[in-house]
Amino acid sequence: MAGGEGYNAQPDLAVGESTNFLLLAQKAGLGHIGKHVLLITPEHGPSVRITAVYTDLKFPYTDDGAKEHG
Secondary structure, eight states: OBOTTSOBEEEEOGGGOSSOHHHHHHHTTSOEEOTTSOEEBTTTBTOOOOOEEEEOOOOOOOOTTOOOOO
16 A cells, blocks of 8 residues: 555554564664563553554664663
8 A cells, every 4th residue: 555655555463473563662772571571661661552564665774773771
């Protein structure tokens, strides 16, 4: 499905098990995975829902700006 800017986009649910969203969110610096296997963020604690949108939009990626949580 094409988005408003002409890029393709496809959502993926966290229960789809095609991608481990928790590990990706932790690597992106959004929070850390707790002992109860939930993502814990500084702003919302464990009360977050994770999903992803895959797109063909090209942009330079680096994880240099990822924050460390502990």
